[in-house]
Amino acid sequence: MKDRVRVGVVGTGGWARSLHLPALTSHPRAEVVALCGRNQAHAESVAQQYAIPRVFTDYRTMIEQADLQAIVVVTPDALHYPMTMDALDVGLHVLCEKPLALTASQAKAMYDKAEAVGVKHMVLFTSRWLPPYRYIRQLIDTGYLGRCYHCQLQYVGEYGRRPDYAWRFDQHQSTGILGDLGAHLIDLAHWYVGDIARVSAHLATFVDRPGPDGQLLAAANDTATVLLEFVNGAQGLIHVTAVAHVRGRGQDQHIALYGEGATMELDLVDGRINLQGSRQDEEHFHTLDVPDELWGGVDLTQGFIRRVNEYVVTEPVADRAFIDAIIADQPVAPNFYDGYKVQQVIDAALASHAHGCWIPVA
Known part of the structure; x- marks a missing residue:
């Protein structure tokens, strides 16, 4: 059993600063010894905030010089594959942001190599850990839903409405909103219902935006609708968009599961949780209260967003679960195989849109 885990973090953007670094630096058995970012001054500022001793602008140099045991990859999607493969070359444990890669073949190579090397590997599908989603899975496991007939999963935001360059909508850097928000919902569909056999997808790009050179960007999708057959x-039906006007609410989510024995519906709107259910012998829907114990030691008097922010940086989930698994030599979930399964569906959805037909999930 390891005493402490020496970690390097690649990426200094919003998610690194708001989730990964607070979770890692507050873990008593994680030692964040290095931070890598493209902008030296910005990386040094972030490192100073979290008392990280070494700063790099090239992740390969960090891997070579920082004496790491694990690496956390929080970068644009196109960099996940090369960074992860280089880290695996020297036997590092890897936590990678979602989606795992740009293609299923890349994701499969990442999974195969991580397994061959024998390290812990995790992909950050955060919904798996959040109490409302965990409680739905618990209810499914107890037989509340029965056989699932149909699921609907929707995730809408407005962060893509501004016509500015953003790597998330650059075809060379990402798979668009399908990979950004859609990856979460595809993973939940797998987790709740099972493997997906084929898909029919329609993708759209509503907002034109410039590329880094100021010319019109070959933009990735900012809206996606995907029919699923399990x-x-x-x-099933997945709908995601980054161009919905939900001013002041940030991002809205809706999940509905219709089964032989019951229906469950979860709405996360304006930072409020509303989980309801109705069994087939009940006349009305009623609230399904998420058990307080699923939140651990989090202050439950605060709003949902603040509660989640505290939860992911204090409870044994996400980055902290990754560290715990390394120390105890325990299995990790969700891992690169889960990321690969999601990537297969993304590939099939992109092909379905291109060819205008149902596509099997390979």
Whole structure:
């Protein structure tokens, strides 16, 4: 059993600063010894904030010189594959942001190599850890839903409405909103219902934006609608967009599961949780209260967003679960295989849109 884990973080953007670094630097058995960012001055400022002793602008130099045991990759999607593969070359444990890669073939190579090297590997599908989603899975496991007939998963935001360059909508850097928000919902569909057999997708790009050179960008999708057919016969619908006007609410989410024995509906709107259910022998829907114990030691008097922010940096989830798994030599979930399964669906959805037909999930 390791005493402490020496960690390097690649990326200094919003998610690194708001989630990964607070979670890692507050873990008593994680030692963040290096930070890598493209902008030296910005990286040094972030490192100073979190008392990280060494700063690099090239992740390969960090891997060579920082004596790491684990690396956390929080970068644009196109960099996930090369950074992860280089880290695996020297036997580092890897936590990678979602989506795992740009293609299923890349994701499969990452998974295969991580398994061959024998390290811990995690992909950050944060919904898996959040109490409302965990409680739905618990209810499914107890038989509340019965056989699932149909699921609907929606995630809408407005961060793509401004016509500015953003790597998330650059075809060379990402798979668009399908990979950004859609990856979360695809993973939940797998987790709640099962493997997906085939998809039919329609993608759209509503906002034109410039590229880094000022010319019109070959933009990735900012809206996606995907029909799902599961191996077990269930049907599903995923809808994601970054261009919905939800002013002041940030991002809205809706999940509905319709089964043989019951229906469950979760709405996260304006920072409020509303989980309701109705069994087939009940006349009305009623609130399904998420058990307080799922939140651990989090202050439950605060709003949902603040509660989540505290939860992911204090409880044994996400980055902290990654560190715990390394120390105790325990399995990690969700791992690169889960990321690969999601990437297969993303690939199939992109192909479906291009060809205008249903596409099997390979």
